[in-house]
Amino acid sequence: MRNTLKSVILLAPGLGWLALFMVIPCALIFTYAFFERGVYGGIDYIFTFENFQRAADPLYLGIFLRSAKIAGLATLFAILLAYPAAYAITRAPQRYQTALLIFVILPFWSNYLIRTYAWIVMLNREGLINQSLIGLGVTSEPLPLLYNNFAVIVGLVYNYTPFVVLAIYSSLNRINRETIEASEDLGAPGFTTFRRVILPQTITGVAAGGVFVFVLSIGNFITPDLLGGGRLQMVGNLIYDQFLSARDWPFGAALSMFLIAVMMALLFTQAVLTNRAAGEGRAS
Amino acid sequence: MTTSDAPRRTFARLTASTACALALLAGAAHADKIVISNWDGYMPPDLLEKFTAETGIEAELSVHATNEEIMGKVVAGGGKGYDVLFVSSPFAEALHNLGLVADIDHAKVPNVANLYPEATELAHDPGNAYSMPYAWGTTGLCYRADRMEEPTSWMDLLAPADDLKGKVTMLSTDRWLMGAAALALGKSLNDTSTGTLTEEEELLIKAKKDLLAYDDSTFYLKLVSGEATMVQAWDGWCNYGIAENAEIKYTIPKEGSDLWVDTIVITKASENKDAAMKFVDYVLGQDTGVWVASNILYKTPNKAAMEALDPALIESFPNMGMKPEELIKYEQLRDLGKGQKEFARTVTQIMAAQ
Amino acid sequence: MKMGAGLKLHLVLFYAFLYVPILVLMALSFNRAGLPTVWTGFSLEWYGKLFTADPIIKAARNTLIVAVISTVLATVIGTALAVGVETRRKSSALDAVLFAPMIIPDIVLAIALLSFYSFLNVTLGLHSIILSHVVFNIAFVVAVVRTRMRNFDHSILEASADLGASEFTTFRRVLLPAIAPGVIAGALLSFTLSVDEFIIAFFTAGPGSSSTTLPMQIYAMIRFGVTPEINAMATIVMLVSFTLVLVAQRADKEVFTR
Numbered sequence: 001m002r003n004t005l006k007s008v009i010l011l012a013p014g015l016g017w018l019a020l021f022m023v024i025p026c027a028l029i030f031t032y033a034f035f036e037r038g039v040y041g042g043i044d045y046i047f048t049f050e051n052f053q054r055a056a057d058p059l060y061l062g063i064f065l066r067s068a069k070i071a072g073l074a075t076l077f078a079i080l081l082a083y084p085a086a087y088a089i090t091r092a093p094q095r096y097q098t099a100l101l102i103f104v105i106l107p108f109w110s111n112y113l114i115r116t117y118a119w120i121v122m123l124n125r126e127g128l129i130n131q132s133l134i135g136l137g138v139t140s141e142p143l144p145l146l147y148n149n150f151a152v153i154v155g156l157v158y159n160y161t162p163f164v165v166l167a168i169y170s171s172l173n174r175i176n177r178e179t180i181e182a183s184e185d186l187g188a189p190g191f192t193t194f195r196r197v198i199l200p201q202t203i204t205g206v207a208a209g210g211v212f213v214f215v216l217s218i219g220n221f222i223t224p225d226l227l228g229g230g231r232l233q234m235v236g237n238l239i240y241d242q243f244l245s246a247r248d249w250p251f252g253a254a255l256s257m258f259l260i261a262v263m264m265a266l267l268f269t270q271a272v273l274t275n276r277a278a279g280e281g282r283a284s
Numbered sequence: 285m286t287t288s289d290a291p292r293r294t295f296a297r298l299t300a301s302t303a304c305a306l307a308l309l310a311g312a313a314h315a316d317k318i319v320i321s322n323w324d325g326y327m328p329p330d331l332l333e334k335f336t337a338e339t340g341i342e343a344e345l346s347v348h349a350t351n352e353e354i355m356g357k358v359v360a361g362g363g364k365g366y367d368v369l370f371v372s373s374p375f376a377e378a379l380h381n382l383g384l385v386a387d388i389d390h391a392k393v394p395n396v397a398n399l400y401p402e403a404t405e406l407a408h409d410p411g412n413a414y415s416m417p418y419a420w421g422t423t424g425l426c427y428r429a430d431r432m433e434e435p436t437s438w439m440d441l442l443a444p445a446d447d448l449k450g451k452v453t454m455l456s457t458d459r460w461l462m463g464a465a466a467l468a469l470g471k472s473l474n475d476t477s478t479g480t481l482t483e484e485e486e487l488l489i490k491a492k493k494d495l496l497a498y499d500d501s502t503f504y505l506k507l508v509s510g511e512a513t514m515v516q517a518w519d520g521w522c523n524y525g526i527a528e529n530a531e532i533k534y535t536i537p538k539e540g541s542d543l544w545v546d547t548i549v550i551t552k553a554s555e556n557k558d559a560a561m562k563f564v565d566y567v568l569g570q571d572t573g574v575w576v577a578s579n580i581l582y583k584t585p586n587k588a589a590m591e592a593l594d595p596a597l598i599e600s601f602p603n604m605g606m607k608p609e610e611l612i613k614y615e616q617l618r619d620l621g622k623g624q625k626e627f628a629r630t631v632t633q634i635m636a637a638q
Numbered sequence: 639m640k641m642g643a644g645l646k647l648h649l650v651l652f653y654a655f656l657y658v659p660i661l662v663l664m665a666l667s668f669n670r671a672g673l674p675t676v677w678t679g680f681s682l683e684w685y686g687k688l689f690t691a692d693p694i695i696k697a698a699r700n701t702l703i704v705a706v707i708s709t710v711l712a713t714v715i716g717t718a719l720a721v722g723v724e725t726r727r728k729s730s731a732l733d734a735v736l737f738a739p740m741i742i743p744d745i746v747l748a749i750a751l752l753s754f755y756s757f758l759n760v761t762l763g764l765h766s767i768i769l770s771h772v773v774f775n776i777a778f779v780v781a782v783v784r785t786r787m788r789n790f791d792h793s794i795l796e797a798s799a800d801l802g803a804s805e806f807t808t809f810r811r812v813l814l815p816a817i818a819p820g821v822i823a824g825a826l827l828s829f830t831l832s833v834d835e836f837i838i839a840f841f842t843a844g845p846g847s848s849s850t851t852l853p854m855q856i857y858a859m860i861r862f863g864v865t866p867e868i869n870a871m872a873t874i875v876m877l878v879s880f881t882l883v884l885v886a887q888r889a890d891k892e893v894f895t896r
Contacts, residue, residue: 003726006805010722014715014776015735021773022739025750028757039621040381041359059629063636081652088649098822099887103653105826106879107660110872112834113856114666118659120502121666121677124511128662144450147497158659162830163778166823171785190642208785212778212827215740229497230456233635239743240837244352245458246628247359247378249749256746263741264734271733278788319845324693324858344846347693347858356745357841360752365762365845501860509676528671 033253041247051254060238060255064262067234070149071217074156078213079206081157082164086205087198089165090172101169105162116155116226123151123227147229155223160216164209171205172198200278207274211267218263235259317342318367318559321354326370326546327567328575335566341559351375358384363551367560373545374459376415377408378619385414385549392561395568402608403585406545407616415547416564419520419582420611422541422603423460426522427514428507430531438468438537441516442491449494451513453506456498458631459617460542461488464516467539473615476623481630489637498635507532518544519603523581526601534603543614545585577604583611660876667869684866688874691867693847697855698871703764704839704851705832708771713825715772716779720820721813723780724787739777747773748841755842762844767851770842771832778831779824786820 033051036044089100107115122128123146130142145151183193221236239259242252320332324347332343346366348354355375358366363384371379379385390396396404396412409415425435432448435441441464444452455461459473465484466473496512504525506512517525522534548567550560566572573589576582581601584590585608598605620627667685671678688694723732739747751770755762794816798808814821836853843849856868 007722007726010718010725014719014722014780015732017715017772017776018735018739021751021754021769022742022747023735025754026738026742026746028753029746029750037625038382040378040619041624042382054625054629057629059633059636063632066636081655084645084648085652088645091645096887099883101823102826102883103880104656105830106876106883107656108830109833109875109879110660110663111853111856111868112836113853113860114663114868114872115659118662118666121662122659124509126509126511158655162656163827166827167782167785170782170820170823171788204785204788208781211740211781219741219743225456225498226502229453229495229499230635231492231495231498233632236743237635238632240745241458241632242628243745243749244350244356245631246624247355248625248628251625252746256743259743260738260741264737267737267741268730268733321845324855344848345693346845346847347850347855348840349854349857349860353837353840356749357752360749360841361756361762364756505673505676508673528673528676 029249030253030257032250033257035250037248037250041249043249051250054251055254055258060258063233063238064235064259066232067218067236070152070232070234071156071214074153074160074217075210075213077153077157078161078164079210082161082209083168083206086165086168086172089169101166104165108159108162112159112222113226115159116222119151119155119158119227120146123154146227147231149228149232151227151229152224152232155227156213156217156220159223160213163212163216164206167209167212168202168205171202171208203274203277207270211270215263316340316556316559317344318554318556318563319344319346319365320368320370320563321346321348321366322370323348326576326580328572328579331567331572331575335563339559339562339566341556341562343563355379358551363553365553366551367554367556368563369549369551370418370546371549372617373406373408373415373417373547374617374619376547376549379549380409380414381619384552386552386554386557386560387414388412388416388550388564389561392558393565393568395565398568398570398573398586398588400585400587400590400608402612406612408545408618409547415549416568417585418546418548418567419576419580419584420543420545421519421583422536422606422611422614423455423463423516423518423544424522424534424536424541425514426504426507426517426525426532426534428510428529428531429533431513434533434535435514436535436538438464438539440537441514442468442487444494444514448513450496451511452495453497453499453503453512453515454491454495455500455503455516455518457500458628460500460516461498461634462627462631463542463617464488465491467537467541470539473542474618474620474623476620476627478626481626485630485633488634492634492637504528504532519606520580520582523601523603527581541614543611543616545616546582663869664873664876667866667873669866669869684870688867688870693850693855694852694867694871696847697850697852698875700764700848700850701833701852704767704771705829708768708775708832709825709828711768712772712775712779712828713821716776716824716828717783717817717821719776720780720783720787721809721817724784724790725792736777736780739774740781744835744837748838751838752841762842762849764844764849766842766844767839767849770838771835774835774838775828775832778827779821782824782827783817783820786817790816 032043034047036046036048038044089097092100125142129145133139133143179197180193183197218234219236220234221240224232224234224237239252239255242248242255318341320343322345332345335341335343351372354369354371358369358379359382376385399417403417404412406417425441427435441452454464462484463473465487466475468487469483471480499506503515503517504521507515507525508528519534522532525532548564550557550564554560568586570586570588570592573584573586574592576584577589577593578597581604583604583606668680668682669677670681755766760766794812795808798812834853836857839851840854843851843854859868
């Protein structure tokens with residue numbers, strides 16, 4: 001009884017908030033998926049499954065797969081960059097750690113759009129990077145760094161890596177220093193300590209950070225537009241366009257429901273795998 | 285009583301009480317104050333102040349980035365809180381068809397007399413029943429005259445010469461993107477028959493390979509920096525490029541252009557329609573038109589203003605000199621109605637093409 | 639424990655990766671012609687313009703209000719939620735609800751919330767943006783704090799209770815210090831997401847400049863390509879934040895040592 005009460009006090013505000021400001025409003029939008037688009041963009045309340053049939057078009061599956069690939073690559077690179085950085089921060093003297101962490105996130109209090117413009121300045125044909133490469137004699141012709149998938153991935157990695165650092169830091173910091181020291185004292189090489197002691201305990205942090213990058217990337221529509229030159233259609237652009245350009249809310253709702261279902265399945269699979277990996281870490 | 289019911293009940297109570305609290309936050313709008321949503325920088329910075337000084341009506345500006353966004357917001361919220369909106373004509377038309385904008389009482393807007401006669405008979409709203417034109421112009425090709433010959437056809441953009449491959453951009457806004465193909469194929473801009481859409485799709489997917497990018501906000505900068513040599517552009521925006529580099533020029537291909545019109549509408553939800561009409565009237569005054577033409581470098585359908593323009597401006601930016609009779613030769617983009625679904629799918633197909 | 643040379647090098651390069659675009663952005667605030675991507679010469683003009691640009695300053699203030707309040711709310715509510723979820727038996731339904739705000743497309747949440755507010759006849763303003771931002775912020779706080787809660791030795795809580803500590807004392811003295819890095823990380827995440835969020839803010843904002851946030855203002859401004867004031871603004875924000883962190887670090891080591 002006591003535990004139930006405690007549980008209610010902890011859970012009620014958050015779940016209440018989400019119920020009121022997410023579940024109910026979104027449920028209303030999702031009912032539109034069962035009705036027809038009005039001729040001028042409103043909703044005609046005529047029951048139909050047409051929107052789901054339209055959403056089953058391989059065209060949209062293709063867009064999902066391509067954006068999942070881009071988002072997946074961004075996630076991979078973000079983790080590779082963020083992990084050692086987060087690890088380095090936890091090994092810095094304790095009193096500097098919070099400051100180091102804030103310095104990771106601070107650039108992202110500027111503004112997404114002007115950071116993106118800064119990347120355009122760096123990546124374009126006459127940009128800083130091309131000029132440096134030509135100056136160093138690495139290449140004689142400017143490289144096509146902008147308006148392609150490469151630029152989109154760079155933009156996504158740049159903007160979302162800090163979130164991975166935060167997530168990994170949060171899990172890394174928890175590791176018992178004595179365990180690491182004991183492992184090192186016992187003469188285990190650095191990599192073994194990392195693989196056997198540190199990695200299994202931080203896998204949940206890596207997973208959480210990875211999820212952040214993946215979901216934020218797949219839903220992004222500004223980076224593909226500006227750095228990708230609009231040639232790459234991400235799921236974010238697709239759904240945004242259905243609601244705002246095509247003004248087809250029923251179809252947008254149907255596509256969103258598909259997206260949410262697939263993403264939920266991915267997230268649950270990810271959670272199961274993470275738990276298993278963390279469990280194996282504990283067992284060994 | 286099982287324990288598992290407790291959280292559910294608490295939860296229900298919490299939801300109910302929060303809903304009540306929210307309902308209490310609801311209130312009535314202030315009298316004699318209007319809210320205007322416009323693109324940032326699209327009207328004189330001191331306009332609202334002067335309007336308030338002259339009429340005693342308070343006016344507040346809200347900014348939107350695109351037609352699509354403000355349209356979405358007005359549809360979802362019923363337009364509550366907004367009195368006057370600046371949107372492009374197909375959006376004004378859709379808002380009208382959805383019953384979200386009010387009719388304009390010409391007796392309360394005497395400055396309508398400042399408009400060119402051509403601007404009172406626009407296809408989307410003949411007689412300006414619910415919308416007043418604010419600025420208008422064409423969509424054509426903006427190019428670097430020091431790097432290429434003057435382009436003459438839309439095909440110069442859609443199938444560029446070898447030295448232009450990877451150095452051209454197209455507008456990313458769906459209607460104008462498709463518009464380039466429609467004009468090149470000699471079709472109507474508002475034709476959504478399957479045959480036409482298929483032809484346009486094929487043409488645009490082929491054209492995509494030679495593009496530097498789709499861009500509807502920084503294309504003129506790409507000309508200035510030299511990343512691009514030719515871009516599909518709205519005439520007014522090409523002028524921003526011309527202002528930076530005199531070698532940049534604007535031309536309308538032989539197949540023609542669309543006539544774009546940015547309009548002012550009054551929301552049906554407005555609780556202060558008289559004040560809103562006074563505002564529309566104020567904006568249609570000569571001064572605002574002159575400001576728009578000389579600062580934004582857009583043509584306005586305001587005859588009084590265009591006649592008062594400094595001739596030097598037209599010399600620097602030749603497209604500012606286009607006459608209304610030339611403009612109205614071109615077709616306007618219209619709301620696509622039933623054709624929208626098929627149109628949207630075609631656009632997605634093009635944007636998703638590899 | 640020390641940092642190896644390799645790690646140190648990685649950290650330095652990592653900070654360089656994060657800050658080089660910021661230096662470019664700062665340099666553009668001194669760009670004469672006012673083009674966001676083309677360099678044309680040095681000028682301080684935009685700083686002068688910024689101080690008279692009321693809408694930008696007002697929007698920056700609104701953004702700060704929204705970000706701070708929604709971060710505080712989401713951090714408190716989200717931390718409680720994470721603790722609650724991790725101390726009860728596993729529930730997939732609960733997990734789904736907590737994942738949902740991260741994967742529902744922004745535009746869907748934006749339109750859903752505006753339709754909902756409009757249905758209830760709620761007056762829109764900064765408060766409605768805050769209510770909406772808390773939704774996705776909660777999900778990110780919960781995710782980070784839950785990471786921290788995993789492998790947490792729950793027997794310590796029982797030991798504390800056995801020793802006669804009240805629930806609250808146990809929470810404050812035992813649990814909170816243990817999960818603090820997660821809470822801080824969650825709060826930083828929330829703040830950062832909220833500062834940059836555009837589409838939900840646009841839809842749930844009240845009409846008029848009194849609830850225009852900086853991203854809304856900036857997106858609206860790019861139509862006419864005027865952004866150097868914004869770069870000037872960001873430069874000032876960066877420099878002030880940077881200085882504040884350094885000063886706090888020097889003045890009050892306590893805060894940072896925990």
